[in-house]
Amino acid sequence: MLTNLKEQPKDKILGLMAMYRDDPRPTKVDLGVGVYKNAEGVTPVMRAVKAAERKIVQEQTSKAYTGLAGDPAYADAMIDMLLAGAVERDRLAAAATPGGTGAIRQAFELIQMANPKARVFVSDPTWPNHVSILGYLGIEIVKYRYFDDETRAVNFGGMMADLADVTSDDVVLLHGCCHNPTGANLTLTQWQSVIDLINEKGCTPMIDIAYQGFGDGLEDDAAATRLVVQSVPEVLIAASCSKNFGIYRERTGLLIAMSEKAENTAVTQGNLNHLNRQNFSFPPDHGARVVTTILTDPELKADWMAELEETRLGMLALREQLAAELKRLSNSDRFGFLAQHRGMFSRLGTTPDLVEKIRVDNAIYMVSDSRMNIAGLNAQTVPVLAKAIVDAGV
Structure with a gap:
């Protein structure tokens, strides 16, 4: 064979x-x-990470599995850091994943489960793994213009012209900040124009945010993502802790799925749990526990934020x-x-x-x-x- x-x-x-x-x-x-x-x-290894790991080693009493979606405290801490109350918590389902890449993979599979006809619009260029995973799953890829090699800035006119072709079945993949590979970002005014188009077309936005804190700071880097969740009925968000916590090898990510109404959240959460079970069963916990420890300890969080800055x-x-x-x-x-x-x-x-x-x-x-x-x-x-x-x- x-x-x-x-x-x-x-x-x-x-x-x-x-x-x-x-x-x-x-x-x-x-x-x-x-x-x-x-x-x-x-x-x-960041100072706060070392301190959190020492604390975990001293206090942890079990290495038993967490839930299929990971420790709920991790999801709560990450959602608070990224969204800061921009949307009601009861509209959000979330699942821990092996890195931001795992969150992206689970999001694409969730899209496929929800609508097999969905196409995913991706920026040209984008992170190569976006295209690779979509191709592997057999999901149709549509590229939209993004980077102008002459000006080395966002080709916003081309982007909007290409996104005009989306339908209500489609997903638009956007980089939350620090666009990879170009480093060229949309302004908040441009983000609002994209949001208006998304609402007009009825498509679903998906945000890949892997560099919060690496661009203009934790709050400013999350501003576009918060604007999106405040403005659209549904959104998928793939977040990574590899860069801003420096825990690449711990493979620590989170997939967030926002439903239009709170009564839909339980079904969405069940589907996230199901996908985790099929692909890797229980997600890794060490990195997630490090992140949770830092974000819920005022002194560790302050030191982490200072080093990140x-x-x-x-x-x-x-x-x-x-x-x-x-x-x-x-x-x-x-x-x-x-x-x-x-x-x-x-x-x-x-x-x-x-x-x-x-x-x-x-x-x-x-x-x-x-x-x-x-x-x-x-x-x-x-x-x-x-x-x-x-x-x-x-």
Whole structure:
């Protein structure tokens, strides 16, 4: 039987990681992998996470299963952090998942269960796993224009023109903040226009929010998601704790499903429980318990928020340094967009050939579509990258 299997397409980012590992040049710079790193190139364990883990080890008396949807306290803490009372709690069903990716997968399966005819509209570009999972599940994908390679900003006119084709059967997938892979975000005014279109067409929005706190701060990064839940009858939200809590390997995510009426919530919750049971039974708990401990302890929460803000401001400083250095070297303002983008990523808007030239000539690794991880830089490597970009003729 196994001889009938066919080789699967290689993951471009994993392949890039392997090339980086094998590169013997001591000056090499990794801007490809989508993981936060500090100036020393380390993904640190946050202070509050260490403190929460010590507390859990001391106080935990059992490793028995939680419920199918995970610990309800985790869902409550995450919903409070993300939505802050923007919608009535009794309209929200929620289930813990293995990472934000698990939440996305469960959301797509829930869509398929609710309406097998549903198409999912995704931004062009979007996180590659969105398209990969949808394709695997056999759900029809429709791309809408999002990023303009010339201006390196949101192509909002193109986006709205493409979304005009949605029907009431469809789902529109939106990035809550810190768009991956471009770093270019909608303004709140633009979000309102998208919401108006969604309500006019009767389609369902789905929000992937994986970087709350990495863009403009915890509250500002949640503003668009809160606006959506206040304005539409139904919404799906896939949230991740990998980045803002730095617990990538703990695989800690949450799927939230908002029903139009509270009386529908129990059925929706039952379906989330059912999907968890089919796919992995009970969700992992350690990361969720760490997050719950932090968010429900005022001292730990304050320390976590302070360190998260340090992280955010550090990435913003790197953006501003890179934009300024490129302006100095190119005598041009054409790279000013880097300081305007938010989150870990920016997309240069250049060709795969020039990305490859930068790698070959300078040992600087970024994804072929020119997505680069700003968190892979430090104050010393920013000038190196800037010179490589200008020398390559980007």
